[in-house]
Amino acid sequence: xxxxxxxxxxxxxxxxxxxxxxxxxxxxxxxxxxxxxxxxxxxxxxxxxxxxxxxxxxxxxxxxxxxxxxxxxxxxxxxxxxxxxxxxxxxxxxxxxxxxxxxxxxxxxxxxxxxxxxxxxxxxxxxxxxxxxxxxxxxxxxxxxxxxxxxxxxxxxxxxxxxxxxxxxxxxxxxxxxxxxxxxxxxxxxxxxxxxxxxxxxxxxxxxxxxxxxxxxxxxxxxx
Amino acid sequence: xxxxxxxxxxxxxxxxxxxxxxxxxxxxxxxxxxxxxxxxxxxxxxxxxxxxxxxxxxxxxxxxxxxxxxxxxxxxxxxxxxxxxxxxxxxxxxxxxxxxxxxxxxxxxxxxxxxxxxxxxxxxxxxxxxxxxxxxxxxxxxxxxxxxxxxxxxxxxxxxxxxxxxxxxxxxxxxxxxxxxxxxxxxxxxxxxxxxxxxxxxxxxxxxxxxxxxxxxxxxxxxx
Amino acid sequence: xxxxxxxxxxxxxxxxxxxxxxxxxxxxxxxxxxxxxxxxxxxxxxxxxxxxxxxxxxxxxxxxxxxxxxxxxxxxxxxxxxxxxxxxxxxxxxxxxxxxxxxxxxxxxxxxxxxxxxxxxxxxxxxxxxxxxxxxxxxxxxxxxxxxxxxxxxxxxxxxxxxxxxxxxxxxxxxxxxxxxxxxxxxxxxxxxxxxxxxxxxxxxxxxxxxxxxxxxxxxxxxxxxxxxxxxxxxxxxxxxxxxxx
Amino acid sequence: xxxxxxxxxxxxxxxxxxxxxxxxxxxxxxxxxxxxxxxxxxxxxxxxxxxxxxxxxxxxxxxxxxxxxxxxxxxxxxxxxxxxxxxxxxxxxxxxxxxxxxxxxxxxxxxxxxxxxxxxxxxxxxxxxxxxxxxxxxxxxxxxxxxxxxxxxxxxxxxxxxxxxxxxxxxxxxxxxxxxxxxxxxxxxxxxxxxxxxxxxxxxxxxxxxxxxxxxxxxxxxxxxxxxxxxxxxxxxxxxxxxxxx
Numbered sequence: 001x002x003x004x005x006x007x008x009x010x011x012x013x014x015x016x017x018x019x020x021x022x023x024x025x026x027x028x029x030x031x032x033x034x035x036x037x038x039x040x041x042x043x044x045x046x047x048x049x050x051x052x053x054x055x056x057x058x059x060x061x062x063x064x065x066x067x068x069x070x071x072x073x074x075x076x077x078x079x080x081x082x083x084x085x086x087x088x089x090x091x092x093x094x095x096x097x098x099x100x101x102x103x104x105x106x107x108x109x110x111x112x113x114x115x116x117x118x119x120x121x122x123x124x125x126x127x128x129x130x131x132x133x134x135x136x137x138x139x140x141x142x143x144x145x146x147x148x149x150x151x152x153x154x155x156x157x158x159x160x161x162x163x164x165x166x167x168x169x170x171x172x173x174x175x176x177x178x179x180x181x182x183x184x185x186x187x188x189x190x191x192x193x194x195x196x197x198x199x200x201x202x203x204x205x206x207x208x209x210x211x212x213x214x215x216x217x218x219x220x221x222x223x224x
Numbered sequence: 225x226x227x228x229x230x231x232x233x234x235x236x237x238x239x240x241x242x243x244x245x246x247x248x249x250x251x252x253x254x255x256x257x258x259x260x261x262x263x264x265x266x267x268x269x270x271x272x273x274x275x276x277x278x279x280x281x282x283x284x285x286x287x288x289x290x291x292x293x294x295x296x297x298x299x300x301x302x303x304x305x306x307x308x309x310x311x312x313x314x315x316x317x318x319x320x321x322x323x324x325x326x327x328x329x330x331x332x333x334x335x336x337x338x339x340x341x342x343x344x345x346x347x348x349x350x351x352x353x354x355x356x357x358x359x360x361x362x363x364x365x366x367x368x369x370x371x372x373x374x375x376x377x378x379x380x381x382x383x384x385x386x387x388x389x390x391x392x393x394x395x396x397x398x399x400x401x402x403x404x405x406x407x408x409x410x411x412x413x414x415x416x417x418x419x420x421x422x423x424x425x426x427x428x429x430x431x432x433x434x435x436x437x438x439x440x441x442x443x444x445x446x447x448x
Numbered sequence: 449x450x451x452x453x454x455x456x457x458x459x460x461x462x463x464x465x466x467x468x469x470x471x472x473x474x475x476x477x478x479x480x481x482x483x484x485x486x487x488x489x490x491x492x493x494x495x496x497x498x499x500x501x502x503x504x505x506x507x508x509x510x511x512x513x514x515x516x517x518x519x520x521x522x523x524x525x526x527x528x529x530x531x532x533x534x535x536x537x538x539x540x541x542x543x544x545x546x547x548x549x550x551x552x553x554x555x556x557x558x559x560x561x562x563x564x565x566x567x568x569x570x571x572x573x574x575x576x577x578x579x580x581x582x583x584x585x586x587x588x589x590x591x592x593x594x595x596x597x598x599x600x601x602x603x604x605x606x607x608x609x610x611x612x613x614x615x616x617x618x619x620x621x622x623x624x625x626x627x628x629x630x631x632x633x634x635x636x637x638x639x640x641x642x643x644x645x646x647x648x649x650x651x652x653x654x655x656x657x658x659x660x661x662x663x664x665x666x667x668x669x670x671x672x673x674x675x676x677x678x679x680x681x682x683x684x685x686x687x688x689x690x691x692x693x694x
Numbered sequence: 695x696x697x698x699x700x701x702x703x704x705x706x707x708x709x710x711x712x713x714x715x716x717x718x719x720x721x722x723x724x725x726x727x728x729x730x731x732x733x734x735x736x737x738x739x740x741x742x743x744x745x746x747x748x749x750x751x752x753x754x755x756x757x758x759x760x761x762x763x764x765x766x767x768x769x770x771x772x773x774x775x776x777x778x779x780x781x782x783x784x785x786x787x788x789x790x791x792x793x794x795x796x797x798x799x800x801x802x803x804x805x806x807x808x809x810x811x812x813x814x815x816x817x818x819x820x821x822x823x824x825x826x827x828x829x830x831x832x833x834x835x836x837x838x839x840x841x842x843x844x845x846x847x848x849x850x851x852x853x854x855x856x857x858x859x860x861x862x863x864x865x866x867x868x869x870x871x872x873x874x875x876x877x878x879x880x881x882x883x884x885x886x887x888x889x890x891x892x893x894x895x896x897x898x899x900x901x902x903x904x905x906x907x908x909x910x911x912x913x914x915x916x917x918x919x920x921x922x923x924x925x926x927x928x929x930x931x932x933x934x935x936x937x938x939x940x
Contacts, residue, residue, distance in 0.1 A: 028544075084596075120343065175558075204801055209802070315842060327804070328809075328811060329849075339562075397745050397801055
């Protein structure tokens with residue numbers, strides 16, 4: 001059971017037309033090595049599910065936005081864009097189909113996708129544009145929207161420390177969407193800063209059990 | 225903001241008629257000091273929500289079952305009983321209303337209660353007695369049951385280490401239902417084996433943020 | 449918005465926050481609030497990106513806009529001797545600033561972060577507003593036709609918090625009232641506003657009206673009435689807002 | 695059930711488990727399986743109470759039934775120098791035995807534990823059965839009128855696992871078939887059974903039939919047919935089950 005491969009082998013596993021979840025909250029916990037390698041490939045028609053599309057105001061902190069600027073993405077489901085004029089343009093020009101999802105609903109939909117649930121009722125978005133086209137249910141005199149699970153073909157995630165079984169520990173706020181996405185994709189590729197022997201991460205310190213991780217790529221250097 | 229009180233003060237906060245969540249999986253992670261103190265009180269008509277009711281075959285590992293044997297409980301919602309003849313008798317004699325819930329559904333309903341969700345769809349229990357009286361929905365050609373959130377007046381939970389803000393770290397499998405229940409109750413009483421200074425538990429090692437904990441009781445000795 | 453207006457709003461909200469409160473501060477004016485929380489009071493700040501217990505925001509304007517500077521900072525803030533006390537390349541707030549944390553802080557994933565927001569444990573959420581209306585509706589995330597931004601966590605944060613406090617200038621840059629009869633901009637949430645704090649006054653929302661609790665020494669009831677479209681009433685005893693030293 | 699029957703069932707299931715597989719083993723016969731997993735094969739065992747990576751089950755029959763013994767054990771297995779390598783008072787499996795774990799084990803809460811069970815990552819779940827039927831329905835948690843037990847995690851575990859393997863004796867103590875046309879006992883789940891392993895044979899469930907893949911050297915096709923109520927068919931090449939040394 002060897003899960004460790006190199007960056008090129010990892011990105012070879014992503015194909016045109018795939019739905020790809022990308023972990024991270026802007027720069028923090030974002031698998032940038034995997035993303036930048038993917039941006040160098042002739043892979044397109046991707047659907048990206050991510051909290052955001054990177055920190056667009058800063059050319060050297062692009063995140064998933066680099067794929068959009070490359071024209072590799074047909075659709076994106078995110079919660080936040082921030083200052084990113086290129087994306088507004090791409091949406092206006094119909095080069096990109098963009099769906100905005102409240103951040104907590106996005107997290108919960110991904111969790112539901114990884115948890116075998118059929119959907120859930122949330123009060124978030126009631127009376128707003130988020131409600132459009134959704135089933136509404138009154139539970140205990142309160143309105144809720146039915147939200148469905150999200151899953152992906154591939155999840156690209158990033159951690160601080162991993163062992164050879166794929167057990168992962170995230171540092172501080174670089175955890176965010178990473179463990180949730182790892183549970184909700186058919187193929188999970190983990191980018192890690194450090195690789196340690198099995199048992200070096202205490203059982204209580206494992207944030208994501210290795211059973212969710214298919215491939216591990218060690219990327220020691222810091223990129224921005 | 226002082227959350228630390230003694231065992232007697234803590235149990236004074238539980239009243240007849242309350243719905244009480246009790247953490248633990250049999251002995252493991254069960255707040256036995258709180259339970260045994262509660263068993264000495266004239267508090268009754270309780271509704272207990274718990275994974276189980278303790279390890280009934282062993283007189284010195286009673287868990288929440290001690291409350292039932294005392295006649296303090298009118299209703300219990302649990303997943304498992306195991307070898308516990310007294311409980312079968314109490315149910316037959318209609319001294320106890322018992323609801324059995326699949327363990328994962330129980331965990332998820334408590335999580336939903338703590339997460340502000342109105343309910344969720346699960347495939348678990350379809351075509352079984354669990355289905356009775358529940359809404360069924362077909363999602364992507366698969367049957368799901370609608371399950372509603374569970375909340376309680378009080379949660380009694382147990383951890384290995386806590387700081388003065390109530391941040392808690394559980395050890396190994398003694399985590400189980402404890403953090404979930406702490407999120408789903410109006411009053412949360414935490415029994416801890418050790419009390420440490422704020423900051424002594426690393427931010428990444430906090431399993432339950434202190435904002436969920438109202439009262440902390442230090443109980444150093446091991447009881448069975 | 450002028451800096452003094454922002455500071456007035458921030459310091460008056462800080463005064464509402466009590467010891468031990470668990471609070472989410474949104475981007476914009478709300479980030480200024482922590483500067484005004486009085487010494488000895490512990491307010492537990494929620495970062496919806498996955499933490500409780502933000503302490504200082506590291507001054508990273510320069511950091512972020514100078515590539516050499518940030519590369520060096522990231523390299524020196526990720527090793528074994530770097531942690532939550534001095535800042536770490538894996539530690540930010542929801543406004544994407546590097547931060548430090550207080551002793552007793554905690555970190556967690558995004559599902560947990562919003563579970564606690566919706567679940568009712570958050571004592572208050574403070575966020576900016578484009579418009580609020582007599583129904584307590586809030587619009588703060590989108591202006592049709594303008595650049596696409598995204599609602600981020602705002603819709604979730606206002607859903608479960610015990611108190612929703614809107615921090616905004618009383619009128620728009622063009623002078624139009626922002627406290628209106630009915631919001632014309634896309635909503636963030638319906639009937640969610642509890643309190644609004646502007647540079648002119650602090651008002652509570654109740655029964656389709658805004659009740660003035662305190663006003664700035666630099667304004668008058670008439671000015672407030674003329675600049676507010678929704679119905680305004682005055683409390684029997686209206687207090688004076690605190691004006692921070694310039 | 696005789697011990698040799700239990701061991702035959704356990705060792706034939708162990709042979710089905712491949713290196714790296716993520717598997718839940720229920721109480722009863724399934725707990726015996728780990729003894730037969732061949733050396734060098736890492737099977738990651740899920741404990742639905744909140745762990746992956748069970749290694750040894752600590753022999754605690756004596757431990758649990760002697761009050762002095764357990765008190766001493768608990769006191770000596772909770773301190774700083776006690777951990778997952780040698781056993782800890784906070785470390786059990788779902789059958790309530792104290793356990794040790796392999797390097798690379800992990801622990802988590804119950805919501806996470808069942809999220810992964812339902813979510814589809816579990817390669818197999820192995821559990822006992824009272825009855826299974828031609829539809830692949832499983833009944834394993836309740837006999838009406840008998841002592842109340844509870845379904846525990848069984849209903850959840852069979853819902854998401856890629857393969858559900860039922861480990862049970864071919865007939866009941868009274869000799870009645872347990873592989874029936876239609877279950878008469880309350881169900882655990884519908885249409886969930888993929889494989890059943892008894893002391894007589896290994897059968898796959900498919901198209902409302904049970905297909906015999908291997909049989910014990912101690913039985914015959916006729917005996918299997920006579921002891922099975924549901925339709926049985928035989929694979930073109932039927933293998934011989936492994937019989938462990940007594």
